[in-house]
Amino acid sequence: MAELLLFNKPFQVLSQFTDSDGRATLADYLDAPGFRAAGRLDYDSEGLLLLTDDGGLQQRIANPRHKLWKTYRVQVEGVIDAAALASLERGLELSDGPTLPARARRIEPPTLWPRQPPVRTRKTVPDSWLELAIREGRNRQVRRMTAAAGFPTLRLVRWAVGDWTLDGLQPGEHRRVFVHERGQSPFSSPHAGRKKGSDPGASRARRRKGSAPGRGHRR
Template sequence: MAKIILFNKPFHVLSQFSDGEGRSTLADFLRAPGYRVAGRLDYDSEGLLLLTDDGRLQQQIANPRHKRWKTYWVQVEGAIDQTAIDKLCNGLSLKDGPTLPARARPIAPPDLWPRNPPVRERKSVPDSWLELSIREGRNRQVRRMTAAAGFPTLRLVRHQVGDWSLEGLQPGEHRIETVNLPRESLAAKRKPRRRSP
C-alpha cells in the first residue's frame, strides 16, 4: 500500500519544498515528510501535482516509458482551428525532436478559479481553450507544442494524470489517497541459485 497526495498547485508555486530565492514552494501549503513529487509542474503552470511516499509508484507516475496520459486545459492566444488541432494530434517537430501523437480537442472555457495575477487580455486578439493530453514529460512541452502549432499558451492547468483528477480541489488544497500496488511475483524476487561446479 502506498499513499499519494493530490495537490492543486497554484500559479507561481515551485514543485519543491525549498527555494533559495524566496519564491513560494510546496512547504507553504503542505507538511508532507517522506513524500516526493512524482512528475513536476512548471512554476507558471497550475493544477494537479502528485506526491507519493513510495519510490516505485513515483517512478510509475513520472517515468515517460510508462506512457501515463496527462491532460491539460490550455488557454491559447488566437482562435484555435482544426489545422492546429490536427498538428497536435499527429505529433510535431520541436527542437529536441518530434513529439508523440497527442489527444487534442477544442473546449469551452472551463469553470476555473481566477488566476492571480490574471491572464493579460488583448481586445484585438481573441483567445480560446483546448484540452490536450500527452504521454511524454519534456520540459515545458505543452507550451512548446501549442507555440509550434501557431497558438502560444496563455494559461496552463493540468487537470488529470492517469486516473487521478483535480476534481473538487481549489488552489492550495489537497487530498490523500491510498494506492494498492501489485505485488512483485515471488519468482522475480528470488535470486537464481548458483550451481556448484
C-alpha cells in the same frame, strides 16, 4: 499501502519543498514529511501535482517510459482551428525532436478559479481553450507544442494524470488517495481517500518560515 497526495498547485509555486531564492514552494501548503513530487509542473503552470511516499510509485508515475497520459486545459491566444488540433494530434517537430501523437480537442472556457495575477490578454486578439493530453514529460512541452501550432499558451492547467483528476480541489488544496500495494502501477483506477481536513493527519497549508514581509499565503 502506498499513499498519494493530489495537490492543486497554484500559479507561481515551485514543485519542490525548498528554494534558496525565496520563491513559494510546496512547503507553503503541505506538511508532508517523506513525500516527494512524482513528476514536475512548471512554476507558471497550475493544477494537478502528485506526491507520494513510495519511491517505486513515484518512478512509475514520473518516468516517461510508462507513457502515462497527462491531460491539460489550455488557454491559447487566437481561436484554435481544426488544422492546428490535427497537427497537435499527429505530433509536431520541436527543437528536441518530434512529439508523440497526442489527443486534442477544442473546449468551451472551463469553470476555473480566478488566477492571481490574472492572465494578460490583448484586447484586439481573441483567445480560446483546448484540452490536450500527452504521454511525454519534456520541459515546457505543452507551451512549445501550442506555439509550434501557431497558438501561444496564455494559461495552462493540468487537470489529470492517468485516472487521477483535479476535480473538486481549489488552488492550494489536496486530497489523499491510496494504492493498495507499494509499487503498484498507476494505470489502474485509484481509490479515493478523504479530502483535506477530514482526518487528523491531513496536511495543513501554512505560511513558510522566513517568507518575505507582506507576502500573504498563496491560495
